[in-house]
Amino acid sequence: MPAELSPMDKAKFAAARRAVDFIEDGMRVGLGTGSTAAWMVRCLGERVREEGLNIIGVPTSTRTAELARQMGIKVVSLEEAKWLDLTIDGADEFDPELNLIKGGGAALLQEKIVATASDRMIVISDASKEVAHLGAFPLPVEVTPFGWPVTRTLIEEVLSSMDVLGRETTVRMEGDQPLVTDEGNHIIDCHLNKIGNPRQLALALNQIAGVVESGLFIDICDMVIIGDADGRVEVRDINAGTVAHEKIDFAENDNIFGDLK
Numbered sequence: 001m002p003a004e005l006s007p008m009d010k011a012k013f014a015a016a017r018r019a020v021d022f023i024e025d026g027m028r029v030g031l032g033t034g035s036t037a038a039w040m041v042r043c044l045g046e047r048v049r050e051e052g053l054n055i056i057g058v059p060t061s062t063r064t065a066e067l068a069r070q071m072g073i074k075v076v077s078l079e080e081a082k083w084l085d086l087t088i089d090g091a092d093e094f095d096p097e098l099n100l101i102k103g104g105g106a107a108l109l110q111e112k113i114v115a116t117a118s119d120r121m122i123v124i125s126d127a128s129k130e131v132a133h134l135g136a137f138p139l140p141v142e143v144t145p146f147g148w149p150v151t152r153t154l155i156e157e158v159l160s161s162m163d164v165l166g167r168e169t170t171v172r173m174e175g176d177q178p179l180v181t182d183e184g185n186h187i188i189d190c191h192l193n194k195i196g197n198p199r200q201l202a203l204a205l206n207q208i209a210g211v212v213e214s215g216l217f218i219d220i221c222d223m224v225i226i227g228d229a230d231g232r233v234e235v236r237d238i239n240a241g242t243v244a245h246e247k248i249d250f251a252e253n254d255n256i257f258g259d260l261k
C-alpha cells in the first residue's frame, strides 16, 4: 500500500474491498460514482483480471465509465443491461434506516435510476457519513436548465412548509457558470441542517415542476459497509437485521495499489 494513502482512503478502500466480494460471476453490476466508489471499481477490476470474473458493469457517470474501462471492466448502458443484480455506491450521509443523501459529486440522477433498477444496493462508506438524522450535508436537487431560478424559488417555498432546520439554497457552480450534470441539468443545494421527515421531503420535492430528482434515497439501500483505516469493516444488512464485523488485510491487496504507486 502506498505510504501516502490517507486514513480516510484506507477506510474507503476497506469498505470497497469487502463490497466487491458480494459480486458473483455473471452478475450485472451498477457502478457508483465518487471517491469511495472509485476504490470499488479498482477492486472489481482486480477481481476481473485475477479471477476472470465475467460481469458487466453499468456506470453512473462518465467519470466512472472511464475508470471502469481503464480497469478492464466490460461497460454497458442501462438500456442494454435492462436490470441489475447489485449496485455498489458511496453516499454523502446515511441514517439508521439506511436512507441516504447522495449527489455531492453531482451524479445523483444516474445513481438513483441505476440503484432502483437493481435487486440490491450496497453503500460503502467511512464512519464519517453515518448520522442520526439526515441534513447536515447539503441536499442536492437536480433541476432542468429551463427556468431554473423559478424552480429554485418553488423549492424554497416547499422547504418553508417542511420539517427542516435550515432553508437556504445555493446553485452549484463550476467556475462562473452553474454546473452542468451528465444529464445536462443544474444542481440546487439545500442547506437544511436537519431533515425531520426525509420521505415526506423527497415526495414534496419531486412534485415541483422543473425538479428532475432529489439526492434523497429512501428505501433503496439494503446494506451499508463501513470501513476504517485499520481495515476493519462493519457489514450492516437492514433486511436481514444482521451486523457483522470483519477485517480486510491490506497487504493481501497490494497489487490493487499498483497504478497509484
Ligand SMILES: O=C[C@H](O)[C@H](O)[C@H](O)COP(=O)(O)O
Pocket: 032, 033, 034, 035, 036, 037, 089, 090, 091, 092, 101, 102, 103, 104, 105, 106, 107, 108, 111
Ligand atoms: O454524486 C456523487 C455521489 O452521490 C457520491 O456517491 C457521493 O457524493 C459520495 O462520494 P464520496 O465517496 O467521494 O464521498
